[in-house]
Amino acid sequence: MTLLSIENISVRYGKLTALRRAxxxxxxxxxxxxxxxxxxxxxxxxxxxxxxxxxREGFIRFNGAHIAGKAPEDIARMxxxxxxxxxxxxxxxxxxxxxxxxxxxxxDKDQAxxxxxxxxxxxxxxxxxxxxxxGVLSGGQQQMLVIGRAxxxxxxxxxIDEPSLGLAPKVTDDVYATLLKxxxxxxxxxxxxxxxxxxxxxxxxxxxxxxxxxxxxEGDARQLVKGDALRQAYFGYGDH
Amino acid sequence: xxxILQILFDALSLGSLYALGxxxxxxxxxxMRLVNFAHGDYIAxxxxxxxxxxxxxxxxxxAGNLPTYLLIPLILxxxxxxxxxxxxxxxxxxxxxxxxxxMIASFALGFVIKYLLLMLYSSRPKSIDLWxxxxxxxxxxxxxxxxxxxxxxxTTIVILLALTAFLKRTRYGLEMRAAAENFTxxxxxxxxxxxxxxxxxxxxxxxxxxxxxxxxTQTGTVDINMGANIMLVAFVAxxxxxxxxxxxxxxxxxxxxGLSSLMQAYLPADAxxxxxxxxxxxxxxxxxxxxxGLFSSKAAKQRV
Numbered sequence: 261m262t263l264l265s266i267e268n269i270s271v272r273y274g275k276l277t278a279l280r281r282a283x284x285x286x287x288x289x290x291x292x293x294x295x296x297x298x299x300x301x302x303x304x305x306x307x308x309x310x311x312x313x314x315x316r317e318g319f320i321r322f323n324g325a326h327i328a329g330k331a332p333e334d335i336a337r338m339x340x341x342x343x344x345x346x347x348x349x350x351x352x353x354x355x356x357x358x359x360x361x362x363x364x365x366x367x368d369k370d371q372a373x374x375x376x377x378x379x380x381x382x383x384x385x386x387x388x389x390x391x392x393x394x395g396v397l398s399g400g401q402q403q404m405l406v407i408g409r410a411x412x413x414x415x416x417x418x419x420i421d422e423p424s425l426g427l428a429p430k431v432t433d434d435v436y437a438t439l440l441k442x443x444x445x446x447x448x449x450x451x452x453x454x455x456x457x458x459x460x461x462x463x464x465x466x467x468x469x470x471x472x473x474x475x476x477x478e479g480d481a482r483q484l485v486k487g488d489a490l491r492q493a494y495f496g497y498g499d500h
Numbered sequence: 501x502x503x504i505l506q507i508l509f510d511a512l513s514l515g516s517l518y519a520l521g522x523x524x525x526x527x528x529x530x531x532m533r534l535v536n537f538a539h540g541d542y543i544a545x546x547x548x549x550x551x552x553x554x555x556x557x558x559x560x561x562x563a564g565n566l567p568t569y570l571l572i573p574l575i576l577x578x579x580x581x582x583x584x585x586x587x588x589x590x591x592x593x594x595x596x597x598x599x600x601x602x603m604i605a606s607f608a609l610g611f612v613i614k615y616l617l618l619m620l621y622s623s624r625p626k627s628i629d630l631w632x633x634x635x636x637x638x639x640x641x642x643x644x645x646x647x648x649x650x651x652x653x654x655t656t657i658v659i660l661l662a663l664t665a666f667l668k669r670t671r672y673g674l675e676m677r678a679a680a681e682n683f684t685x686x687x688x689x690x691x692x693x694x695x696x697x698x699x700x701x702x703x704x705x706x707x708x709x710x711x712x713x714x715x716x717t718q719t720g721t722v723d724i725n726m727g728a729n730i731m732l733v734a735f736v737a738x739x740x741x742x743x744x745x746x747x748x749x750x751x752x753x754x755x756x757x758g759l760s761s762l763m764q765a766y767l768p769a770d771a772x773x774x775x776x777x778x779x780x781x782x783x784x785x786x787x788x789x790x791x792x793g794l795f796s797s798k799a800a801k802q803r804v
Contacts, residue, residue, distance in 0.1 A: 332687040348685040
């Protein structure tokens, strides 16, 4: 079943066109990788879904409702959880406060308390330091924290922008292992922007390759990484 | 010893006033990067709200006649209401404008409030007798201290403790701190932007009302420019404290108050009229030493 469908959206920053009539669908329970070179519009795509930028044209439907042009907090409250590029932990808040922020939209406080324990069970390191300021954590620990924070909202879909950015390969392995475990145990849908197509191929799932604000190629991640089409689409056809 | 005690009380009570003013500005700057220059006019508005509008020289006390336990909440509500109203009517339209545009808008709003008061009450300062017995000095360990100073200091301590408890212990406080650090990310976690900003404006307006009440009790006069000086010092304090840092604003407010009182007491008599020049000279030196203020805000620190 389609959980998120993006139809022909365009986003411009002044004269710069970041997305031109891009269309992508995400199905419930799947892992979709969005990859592509710098400036392809990957981050803009996530920002448009999250409501941080407003598309000039096109539709975005999430869980049956139109969300293009809605406020970020309203979209978040519908079950869309975003982990933006650069992680964006609240460095001045404690680790537990960061996690509790994710639960503001929920009425079921008891369940939220249980979820906090579950997040701590997945990331014991966070529990050990729950009263420390989040700003002192290492990059990998911060990535765990923001994933935990996104989970606290009990979302239907988590979108993550460059989870491996600035992390050692070993730490990236851990992050992905955790993400897949969570996807399977909670029935989450994952939308991951990942510059490294190889990483997407290793993890598996569906993959979309973006180039110049549009979808250039779409298919099974493992298949695409093996073939030649990806490299061609990534760098353009025969222009070098 | 007696002199020191007297200066200490002077410094703390003046610092309290500056700290409350600075806090009112820092709260709003934190959530929306707006330096609200209308804050001084909120202070004056709250005080005028105790009077019946008239251009007579004699003040017609109206709400000011209410018993204290009703008057204080009423004036706090006036401050909160005016502040929230200005966010809904004015600042909301500038939410995505650059900080300079927002600052100009706040200047304009300040003038509107000031001239509204001018039309309703005329520009003549009026005297009002509000809790004047609090200014009669009493002796504490030989120092002659007006009870108002003690009350000002105690009130400020209570306000600071209550605000800290609100920010640290409540859901809205948590959301406000998060919004001050990274507003977009907070919204992506479901924090309601309008609610948090209106809350910050309400708190800021109540702080303006508290400053107004203390000022008018101290001076016994009501004047449309009564908030201007406090506003200026409070703004300087928020800059010294590090824009966006609430503890910084409070500490810097007390520092300026302390410095002013010390200079008032110890500068040679001939230099005393130029006290403010020395105070602001110290501010310049301080800013050369730490251009980002004593406590640069967490948002700025995070980028390093």
